[in-house]
Amino acid sequence: MxxxxxxxxxxxxxxxxxxxxxxxxxxxxxxxxxxxxxxxxxxxxxxxxxxxxxxxxxxxxxxxxxxxxxxxxxxxxxxxxxxxxxxxxxPSNSRIAEQAAYWARHGASWKDGDSEEGLPAHATAVAIAHDPPPPGDGEEHEQYGPHLAERFMDFFERFDGEPWRGSEGLGESEQAGVLLYQEESEGDGPTLREVVKKVCAPEEPPELLYYAGRAQDFKAFYEEFRKSAWEACHRGEMTILGGDDVSKFISDEEALIESNSERHRVFYTPLAPSDSWGVQAEESSGADDESVENGDENAGTDDEEFYDGVRGLVTESQGVKKEPEEGEEETTEEDPKASAKEEGGNKKAPSYAHAVMGYDALNVVTWSxxxxxxxxxxxxxxxxxxxxxxxxxxxxxxxxxxxxxxxxxxxxxxGTEFTGVSGYIAFGSGQGDEGDEEGNRGNWLGGRMVQLVLAGAERYNEDTERGQRQHVIQRCGLRNADKPEEGEQCVPVELQRGD
Known part of the structure; x- marks a missing residue:
């Protein structure tokens, strides 16, 4: 216990x-x-x-x-x-940014039935992120968005992409092609609305916009983007690629994105799958041999079992349990009060990707x-x-x-080494070419799994045998210690070899 x-x-x-x-x-x-x-x-x-x-x-x-x-x-x-x-x-910001920039620059193909879809290649890009002012003590508070946006544009340039030059003069960072915004109450910096207008309005807008902001700002961004007065954004001629933090918004607003998916598709890079990959436990989520030998009956739980469990908890939390009559099974009825609380009757759901990460993190401890x-x-x-x-x-x-x-x-x-729901889990040596003055970059695993997902129209998934609105375009990184994903547009990663 x-x-x-x-x-x-x-x-x-x-x-x-x-x-x-x-x-x-x-x-x-x-x-x-x-x-x-x-x-x-x-x-x-x-x-x-x-x-x-x-x-x-x-x-x-x-x-x-x-x-x-x-x-x-x-x-x-x-x-x-x-x-x-x-x-x-x-995965670290740098790991996510490098793989996302490679996809943005070179594209990622995906075939759904008889149609060829996926993320196209792009020659120019801009990245936007929320950069709130420091709190009263003058110490910088936000670390995620500006750093992710700058790393993305840095790698995009390394892959021979061109930073969009129209960003000059408005909320600039030191990295070319990065626009930083603030809320109106936060200071004199450009607002999200001003940044979106700046990106959408010129005669030569960027081909791709990388959103490195927080999930709570994404709905406002998406509304400004698709209702823009300028054609490039309004008609969906510019691609939207989001970072991992938008996972919660997409879980909540799948229907909104689906209804606008013909023009305004959203690609993003969640930290973990939003649903099972359709691969059984012996291939995808088995623990290491030592865990199995030690009799851990939970080692290697099927991905599908995990997602079924989470869906059951969500259904139960959003409904009212009905006590069964004799001979009847227990059921859950919809709670009309809970439904009425959400705009349009939509209920908020947890981020499945974040649930996966919490589950795998706890497994690191329990198995250790x-x-x-x-x-x-x-x-x-x-x-x-x-x-x-x-x-x-x-x-x-x-x-x-x-x-x-x-x-x-x-x-x-x-010494952790097992395959979780989110992919292969281990920890780096802490040494590398980048990092602090001594070359120490922490315990990040350089080959951690990163996936590119399209949020859009509902389609039938043969692996999970149900309709889904989120579709994995490509996965890159280590699924197992000696098995990287084999996508054509994957940045090479170092395999982990046992002693």
């Missing part, structure tokens, strides 16, 4: 450091016994307070498994460099947890006393015992 402690960092991660300090204090308190945190999971946004929380917990030598934060330096802190205790399962040793052989008398709070377990009840188990867990997490 694993006990979970939920930490609330507050809106905008305002209380992230305080929460981290409380976790560390609990971990250092011998009296907490089995309630001492031995690992941390989550830390899912690329914001300065999140990075500060990661550093606080790292200073206590507690291993951290990151879920959806993608900023390359989210765990970087001066003067220590990248935290060796932070293990991200998401060391055995409890002699604790399984305690007498019934001690179990009884423990049940009424009169006996504390010796397992984590001393600093020596706690440090031993924590360090063993760290070692196991560092």
């Amino acid at each position: 694993i006990k979970l402690l939920l930490g609330n960092a507050g809106e905008g991660w305002a209380h992230a450091e305080t929460t981290a300090e409380e976790i560390v204090a609990r971990a250092r308190n011998e009296r907490s016994g089995m309630d001492r945190p031995i690992a941390a999971v989550g830390f899912g946004q690329s914001l300065v307070p999140n990075g500060a929380a990661i550093q606080k917990i790292s200073e206590a030598f507690i291993p951290i498994v990151g879920t959806t934060a993608t900023y390359d330096d989210v765990a970087l802190s001066e003067p220590w460099g990248h935290s060796g205790f932070y293990f991200p399962i998401a 947890l060391p055995s409890v040793g002699s604790e399984g052989n305690v007498s019934w008398a001690r179990e009884l006393l423990r049940g009424v709070g009169m006996d504390r377990s010796a397992f984590l009840n001393s600093d020596e015992g706690y440090e031993k188990e924590r360090n063993e867990l760290y070692r196991k997490i560092r």
Whole structure:
């Protein structure tokens, strides 16, 4: 049994450091016994307070498994460099940007039935992102969007693409082809509406717009884009390619995008599939051999089983359970109040991609947890006393015992190697040509899976045997340690070879 402690960092991660300090204090308190945190999971946004929380917990030598934060330096802190205790399962911004830029420049073919579709090749591009002003203390807060936009345009140029020059003079960054916007209440910078107008209006607009903003701004962007007074955007002559953060919006607004898909298709790069790849467990989501040999019956759970479970939870959360009559099966009826709360009757759903990342991150910890040793052989008398709070377990009840188990867990997490729902999961060596002054770039896996998805009209998927509005155009990266995806437009990645 694993006990979970939920930490609330507050809106905008305002209380992230305080929460981290409380976790560390609990971990250092011998009296907490089995309630001492031995690992941390989550830390899912690329914001300065999140990075500060990661550093606080790292200073206590507690291993951290990151879920959806993608900023390359989210765990970087001066003067220590990248935290060796932070293990991200998401691809980094640089990994996402490089593969997305290659697709944007060279295209990605896709055949659906008798028709050839996919992402076309583009010669020019612009990237936009939200760049809010620093909070009152003057420290930069947002890390995700501007960095992702700049990395995308940097790689687009490396692949012989041309940054759109019309971006000059409006919300510019140091990287050519990047436009940064702010909300009206945030300062004097250009607004999202002004940026979209700037991109759509000229005689020679860019061929592709890369959206590196946050999900909460995407609906406003999409409305401005498709209702633009200028032909390039209104008629859909410019391609939209989004980053991973728009996953939540697309989950909620699939019907809106479908109704506009003839002119305004949306391509994006989620961190994980929004549905099963249609590949059974033995090929796609099996754990490593050691997990299977150790008798972990959950190792290698079928992807389809995971998605069925999530869909069931969503259905249950959006409805009212009806108590069955004798001889009847339990059913869930639609809750009219819940339906009325959403505009147009549409219900908000969780991001399936983020659910996948959370699931895989927890599996990293559960499959790495060391055995409890002699604790399984305690007498019934001690179990009884423990049940009424009169006996504390010796397992984590001393600093020596706690440090031993924590360090063993760290070692196991560092050596993680299995295939999760989101693809092959392992952690990099922390060394490379790019990074801080010592070449340390953290524990990112360079070959992490990245996928290109088209959100649009509903079509029947033979693999999953149901209609879907999101369609995987191409996957690139490692599905298994020795098996990269074989897409024609995939940037080469290094295979992971066992000893």
